[in-house]
Amino acid sequence: MTLPASHPILTCAEAKALEARVLGGDEAAEWRAMSAAGAAIATAMREDMREAGGFPAGGRLLVLVGKGHNGGDALIAARVWRTFFPAARVDVWFAFGERALRPLTARAWRELATVDAERVRVVSAEEWGARYDASVDGVFGFQFRPPVDEATKALLLRFNELDVRFRAAVDLPSADVARADFTYATGSVKTPVVDAEMAGRVRYLDLGFFRDDVVKDEGERALRREILAPLARLRPARGDKRNYGQLIIVAGSRSYPGAALLATLGALQSGVGMLTVLVPETCAAAFAARAPDAMWVGCPVTPEGGLALDTLSVLRERMGRATALMVGPGLGREKETLAMIAEAVKLVDMPVAIDADALQPEIVAAVKGAKVLTPHAGEFARIAGKGADLRAYAQAANATVVLKGPVTRVSSGGGVYQSFFGGPVLARGGSGDVLSGLCGGLLAQTPDDPLLAATRATVWHGVAADALARMVGHTAARTADLPGRLSEILRRFA
Ligand SMILES: NC(=O)C1=CN([C@@H]2O[C@H](COP(=O)(O)OP(=O)(O)OC[C@H]3O[C@@H](n4cnc5c(N)ncnc54)[C@H](O)[C@@H]3O)[C@@H](O)[C@H]2O)[C@@H](O)CC1
Numbered sequence: 001m002t003l004p005a006s007h008p009i010l011t012c013a014e015a016k017a018l019e020a021r022v023l024g025g026d027e028a029a030e031w032r033a034m035s036a037a038g039a040a041i042a043t044a045m046r047e048d049m050r051e052a053g054g055f056p057a058g059g060r061l062l063v064l065v066g067k068g069h070n071g072g073d074a075l076i077a078a079r080v081w082r083t084f085f086p087a088a089r090v091d092v093w094f095a096f097g098e099r100a101l102r103p104l105t106a107r108a109w110r111e112l113a114t115v116d117a118e119r120v121r122v123v124s125a126e127e128w129g130a131r132y133d134a135s136v137d138g139v140f141g142f143q144f145r146p147p148v149d150e151a152t153k154a155l156l157l158r159f160n161e162l163d164v165r166f167r168a169a170v171d172l173p174s175a176d177v178a179r180a181d182f183t184y185a186t187g188s189v190k191t192p193v194v195d196a197e198m199a200g201r202v203r204y205l206d207l208g209f210f211r212d213d214v215v216k217d218e219g220e221r222a223l224r225r226e227i228l229a230p231l232a233r234l235r236p237a238r239g240d241k242r243n244y245g246q247l248i249i250v251a252g253s254r255s256y257p258g259a260a261l262l263a264t265l266g267a268l269q270s271g272v273g274m275l276t277v278l279v280p281e282t283c284a285a286a287f288a289a290r291a292p293d294a295m296w297v298g299c300p301v302t303p304e305g306g307l308a309l310d311t312l313s314v315l316r317e318r319m320g321r322a323t324a325l326m327v328g329p330g331l332g333r334e335k336e337t338l339a340m341i342a343e344a345v346k347l348v349d350m351p352v353a354i355d356a357d358a359l360q361p362e363i364v365a366a367v368k369g370a371k372v373l374t375p376h377a378g379e380f381a382r383i384a385g386k387g388a389d390l391r392a393y394a395q396a397a398n399a400t401v402v403l404k405g406p407v408t409r410v411s412s413g414g415g416v417y418q419s420f421f422g423g424p425v426l427a428r429g430g431s432g433d434v435l436s437g438l439c440g441g442l443l444a445q446t447p448d449d450p451l452l453a454a455t456r457a458t459v460w461h462g463v464a465a466d467a468l469a470r471m472v473g474h475t476a477a478r479t480a481d482l483p484g485r486l487s488e489i490l491r492r493f494a
């Protein structure tokens with residue numbers, strides 16, 4: 001088993017101890033880390049801001065600075081921002097005055113202030129502009145101890161009212177009051193940010209603090225995009241399609257034909273060697289025109305339009321050398337169809353991925369071997385019971401579970417791997433179907449390693465969604481365009 005590329009998620013006390021260990025209280029090392037954090041924040045902000053159309057030349061940035069290193073990170077980010085956007089105008093607000101700055105934060109401020117005094121100015125809260133293109137909140141970081149004083153809280157609440165197109169925060173949204181669209185977790189992800197309502201989306205910025213980390217399948221962990229790197233490498237010259245697995249998908253119904261097609265498009269870009277898709281006979285020809293590289297097999301349907309029990313004989317004929325089975329997208333919930341699926345998962349001797357309507361307790365229980373389940377919160381409640389714990393359920397069900405949501409969490413009963421990739425561009429019908437196809441395709445390639453297939457699919461899907469959002473924004477995007485983004489992101493591992 002290859003453990004998924006990931007780093008531990010730490011409590012604030014653990015993060016403090018880690019930084020003390022790595023930086024050893026050495027001021028030069030601390031400055032280097034702050035500089036790396038600031039540069040990483042600015043770079044990530046520039047990328048993420050493309051989802052909102054980018055930062056205009058001559059745009060306005062507001063930087064909120066506290067006393068500590070969180071403020072220093074924000075000030076360095078602003079200095080790097082000025083190298084990206086030389087005409088940017090930067091307003092700096094010191095929450096506790098300039099004199100309160102700790103030495104390295106004061107140094108970060110001196111470096112920013114000397115760049116270009118005309119475009120960088122200190123503002124009081126009264127001088128805040130009504131509108132900014134972007135902001136960086138560095139008032140409080142993970143050393144924050146509540147409560148916040150009333151005056152500062154009132155100002156942070158006022159900050160929330162400003163018209164800011166893109167709000168970034170360093171490590172944690174200040175006092176859990178300042179609102180962020182993206183919170184940049186520098187060096188490590190700290191536990192409180194994961195559930196912080198004000199944090200927006202979390203981005204983990206790896207600063208190399210975990211050099212000595214040995215991945216263990218335990219605890220809460222943040223998935224890293226490096227999990228995709230092996231997929232970017234050359235394949236052996238004499239490879240054969242049979243080396244890359246064969247996936248069989250059973251999906252679709254008269255009501256939801258599109259889900260089967262979307263899952264197929266996801267699977268086709270997973271790198272799988274062969275793909276066979278069992279769909280209602282009425283769909284096969286049209287789908288073959290859309291995706292001729294999959295082998296479409298038309299199956300009998302019930303009068304209501306779901307796959308009929310006889311689909312089992314088609315599966316028996318076709319399962320030959322298959323290395324994984326994926327069932328669920330768009331099947332509908334007819335009794336006959338679900339009974340057929342329960343038999344199908346018993347029939348095969350290969351790992352099974354289960355999604356959507358096939359996520360029923362009796363179907364999950366019928367799988368003999370390895371299984372990957374990809375429920376959203378509603379489906380998870382259906383199979384595991386209301387309020388069930390992900391890790392405990394995965395362990396009890398002997399399954400790898402991908403619990404989808406704004407942050408998707410994956411566990412096979414050991415560690416809980418969180419994916420901070422992807423965003424609201426995915427909040428539209430069919431994006432889960434693409435994920436299940438991708439997951440099935442990866443499972444067919446690593447049938448002995450369902451955890452690797454599931455975590456990799458989750459990261460890949462999320463990173464592709466980010467790429468899509470950067471191209472077209474959140475609103476006028478289409479799920480059908482998501483599979484097309486899966487290839488380009490592998491090209492960035494050179
Ligand atoms: N183009 C297509 O053909 C599409 C077909 N789809 C198919 O539509 C069928 C129904 O899927 P749905 O996911 O809509 O099923 P449902 O909306 O019926 O979800 C099942 C239960 O979970 C709840 N629920 C749904 N989303 C939730 C969430 N994010 N958090 C908490 N609870 C949630 C619902 O209230 C419901 O009780 C599936 O077969 C699916 O594959 C969808 O994937 C959309 C696109």
Ligand SMILES: Nc1ncnc2c1ncn2[C@@H]1O[C@H](COP(=O)(O)OP(=O)(O)O)[C@@H](O)[C@H]1O
Nearest residue numbers: 376404405406423424426427429430431432433
């Ligand atoms: N706000 C969001 N931020 C990030 N990811 C999201 C968000 N909303 C939905 N997603 C992702 O989109 C996918 C939706 O899947 P699912 O709920 O099965 O919908 P569907 O059946 O319509 O495809 C999941 O991968 C989920 O993690």
